[in-house]
Amino acid sequence: MTLKFVVMSDLHVMPQGKLSMTLDTGARLEQAVDAVIARYSGVDFCVLAGDLADLGEPAAYERLQAIIARLPIPVHITLGNHDDRPSFLEVFGTGSIAETGKVDKVIDSKGHRIILLDSSEPGRVDGVLTPTQVDWLKARLAEAMDRPVIVILHHNANALHIESDDIRIIDADPFVATLKTHPYIRQVIAGHVHLTSTATWRGLPFTTLAGGHYSCTVDQPHIPMRRLTGPGQMAFVISDDDGTTVLFDDFIDGNAEIF
Numbered sequence: 453m454t455l456k457f458v459v460m461s462d463l464h465v466m467p468q469g470k471l472s473m474t475l476d477t478g479a480r481l482e483q484a485v486d487a488v489i490a491r492y493s494g495v496d497f498c499v500l501a502g503d504l505a506d507l508g509e510p511a512a513y514e515r516l517q518a519i520i521a522r523l524p525i526p527v528h529i530t531l532g533n534h535d536d537r538p539s540f541l542e543v544f545g546t547g548s549i550a551e552t553g554k555v556d557k558v559i560d561s562k563g564h565r566i567i568l569l570d571s572s573e574p575g576r577v578d579g580v581l582t583p584t585q586v587d588w589l590k591a592r593l594a595e596a597m598d599r600p601v602i603v604i605l606h607h608n609a610n611a612l613h614i615e616s617d618d619i620r621i622i623d624a625d626p627f628v629a630t631l632k633t634h635p636y637i638r639q640v641i642a643g644h645v646h647l648t649s650t651a652t653w654r655g656l657p658f659t660t661l662a663g664g665h666y667s668c669t670v671d672q673p674h675i676p677m678r679r680l681t682g683p684g685q686m687a688f689v690i691s692d693d694d695g696t697t698v699l700f701d702d703f704i705d706g707n708a709e710i711f
């Protein structure tokens with residue numbers, strides 16, 4: 453069986469009429485939803501990998517909820533550093549809280565296990581996976597030793613060798629060691645950096661997608677980072693017995709720089 457799903461990240465939705473970094477992020481999400489309906493309405497589900505709302509107000513989550521209601525497929529959600537967990541739960545309900553106390557989730561579909569991890573931590577820009585979450589992850593992996601697993605979370609754990617490496621998952625060692633208890637980790641997919649990347653790191657496959665908000669150019673000490681209006685990007689994941697492919701769909705083009 454072939455599993456197909458889309459991942460959106462870094463939506464940074466603002467309340468109606470407000471912009472983020474000059475961009476109407478709600479309108480951009482509408483374009484993403486239009487793209488899914490036009491091209492991917494037959495996929496199994498959609499994952500939102502955090503930074504759903506730019507400033508975390510309930511009005512932003514209400515706008516998000518109204519926009520994604522147009523998606524003809526299930527939507528599975530976790531949070532990022534821009535999100536406000538109480539505001540999110542106020543709008544989306546408390547049912548999405550796992551026994552970890554965070555917005556973690558397991559999806560079993562077509563011979564795969566997909567695990568969403570909430571790496572947001574109030575007051576922090578970098579990512580935190582608590583010991584409770586790591587234990588929970590280990591248990592969820594142990595239940596699925598016979599099938600491939602794809603992990604999705606907001607923050608990248610791996611080094612991208614860019615300036616923003618200092619806001620990735622802090623102390624990723626327990627996370628990586630836990631992932632290595634499973635023989636078939638197919639992908640670890642994140643957003644956060646507003647940049648497309650693929651990597652192997654400590655023997656595991658890691659991917660980031662640019663997401664729906666502005667995109668960042670590669671920043672290094674001698675190459676200052678620039679923010680571009682596009683692409684608005686989602687990932688299209690196709691997975692079967694043979695392997696897992698991540699395609700990147702730029703539903704918004706655009707290389708204009710934001711000043």
Ligand SMILES: [Fe+2]
Nearest residue numbers: 462503534644
């Ligand atoms: Fe973001």
